[in-house]
Amino acid sequence: MNDILLAFIILINIPLSECFLPTALIRGRRDHLICVFGETTDNDTDNSNQCQFDLFEDEKTTKISSTSRRMMLQTMAMAVMPSVAAAAAASPLALPDDATTYSTSTLVDAATDTLSTAATAATATDQVIVPLEYQPDLSAYVIHYYLFGERFTAIVDSGSPFLTVPSTCKQWGCYRPELTYESGYSNTIEGFDNSVGPVVWRKAEFAFDSNIVFPETLTFGVLGQDLLDGPGGVFFGLVKETDSWIRPSFLGQTGYNSFKVDLRHQSPQLVLSKQSMITDDDYxxxxxxxxxxxxxxxxxxxxxxxxxxxxxxxxxxxxxxxxxxxxxxxxxxxxxxxxxxxxxxxxxxxxxxxxxxxxxxxxxxxxxxxxxxxxxxxxxxxxxxxxxxxxxxxxxxxxxxxxxxxxxxxxxxxxxxxxxxxxx
Missing domain, CATH: 2.40.70.10 (Acid Proteases)
Incomplete structure (x- = not known):
């Protein structure tokens, strides 16, 4: 997006040749994820309380390609990755002094009441309709949702599979690790253009608003600060089907088989459905x-x-x-x-x-x-x-x-x- 999270997780025991590069694209005016490297254990248990990653052998040279440049990760020496994993078991992240926002009134504070009343359906049933909002600063449409009762904003992305949140308290929302649960999945390292950093996989209650509450907890990725620095962003992925070693997709967890991203300017919205929505042959x-x-x-x-x-x-x-x-x-x-x-x-x-x-x-x-x-x-x-x-x-x-x-x-x-x- 500029590449299709495209968040692709490559477990360390998976050859680089098996990593199909996501579309290196312009996502909200930035180069997007190219390949993701992570750690796994025999039972792939949760390692969110310690973000330790094995050193790559000297002979392993891994390439990351983006739309603007190719970036080489030469012998990725990471004994301990700081920040996000440690935060998963620590106290809530404090709001940084230098916190900035994109149109704070629209992204964080305003429209909360509007969103609560505009979303359709009493609970997460066979079909839900959620309003979208265009953000000129991002050149993207964003969606608002709640995890553990906290409101988040993300770019609607039909080129990636994951539900993600930031590890910081900035324009995208405020991560509170003490309100989340272990997911059972080990941490991964992901690369976004010139940024490489850890992602911790957690679970929490999910809702689009107070009227659309999902009964089950969902797995989501917490993006480390290294991935949020510069022109980065948070994405709400709509790709459903993934290989078995990929972390769970949002649609895969919620069981929706059909969606409509309606970007007609009168009322942009996302429709999720468990039934087919295309009823004729003109497809x-x-x-x-x-x-x-x-x-x-x-x-x-x-x-x-x-x-x-x-x-x-x-x-x-x-x-x-x-x-x-x-x-x-x-x-x-x-x-x-x-x-x-x-x-x-x-x-x-x-x-x-x-x-x-x-x-x-x-x-x-x-x-x-x-x-x-x-x-x-x-x-x-x-x-x-x-x-x-x-x-x-x-x-x-x-x-x-x-x-x-x-x-x-x-x-x-x-x-x-x-x-x-x-x-x-």
Whole structure:
């Protein structure tokens, strides 16, 4: 998001080659998670009271790739990771003196009453509707929710699986470890662009507001300060299906099989449903190739386009090397595979075009035979880097579409049925 938490956990006993890089994208004006390294034990018990991580052997050199640069973790010498794990068993985190907020009145203090009354459904039943809020400072839509009675804010992200909170008391909410429970999962180390830090996995009661309370406790990740420094953020992930060694996804824990991210400006909202919401044949079929063929550890919402046009010039799509499009609400603009990015650069220079990505149109054919098109003018576009990464397994083009294409539409996904539908 700039890469699809894409929070991917790589247990130390899992080879790096098995880590499918998440879409390195613009998420709320920052480069997103690339690969995650963690510690596990034989029974994968909770280690939140001590955040100790084994040293990597000298010969193990691990690469982290982002949209802006490649970052090398050379012999990651971490005997003890401070901060977040220790806090899990300590006293509540105090509000830092330098705490800042994004539009404090909207993110933290205001709209509490509005949120409580606007959310639909008495309890967490077969369908819930929760309002979203656009934050210009983040270039993203955010959602409000409660863990252990504390209100949090996160970016709605259809490119990652996890429910997360900050370990600090800033604009995203205030973590209170004494109100949480052991999750049974060991801690992990995650990398966000130039930041690498620990994540502690805890459990707590979850609610969207006082009217939508979930009966079970949910597992969530507590992001360390290292991951929150700079232009970082907290994400509310909507990817449901993951490999078994990945930490539990939010949708996997709550049992919702369908969702709609409605970004039409009159009343942006998130709808979660345990029943299919697409009732006709005018849907775009989703494909699972990235997971099945290229070992993506989570099942991203992916489709194959019929047309990809930039500045009026069409990319010739070869069925032998298919083009894949991932839909990511946590991404600001667009990310494309490095080969496509470089080829487009050469084409634009040859044609003396004024803009590299001036007007981008992506078309899809529905099951009913209709053509739908997503378009954006001058989307911020970055390459998906990583010559030594599993992205090289994809024998074709990879494109990630973010808010520049999705804003103003309602995107409905029936996960189990593999269907996607856009409504404008």
């Amino acid at each position: 775009v079929p989703l494909v699972r190739d990235l997971h099945a063929r290229y070992k993506d550890p989570v099942v991203h919402y992916t489709a194959t386009p019929t047309q990809f046009v930039v500045n009026g010039l069409e990319l010739k799509l070869d069925p032998r090397t298919p083009t894949y499009v991932i839909f990511d609400t946590g991404l600001t603009g667009m990310a494309v595979s490095e080969k496509l990015f470089d080829g487009r650069n050469l084409q634009a220079r040859k044609n003396r075009e004024k803009s590299l990505w001036g007007q981008v149109n992506v078309a899809f054919e529905t099951h009913a035979g209709n053509i739908i098109e997503l378009s954006a003018a001058k989307p911020i576009t970055t390459p998906l880097l990583g010559k030594d990464s599993p992205w090289t397994r994809v024998k074709g083009n990879l494109i990630v579409l973010g808010l520049a294409f999705l804003d103003g539409t309602a995107m409905t996904i029936d996960i189990d049925d593999g269907k996607l539908q856009f409504t404008k």
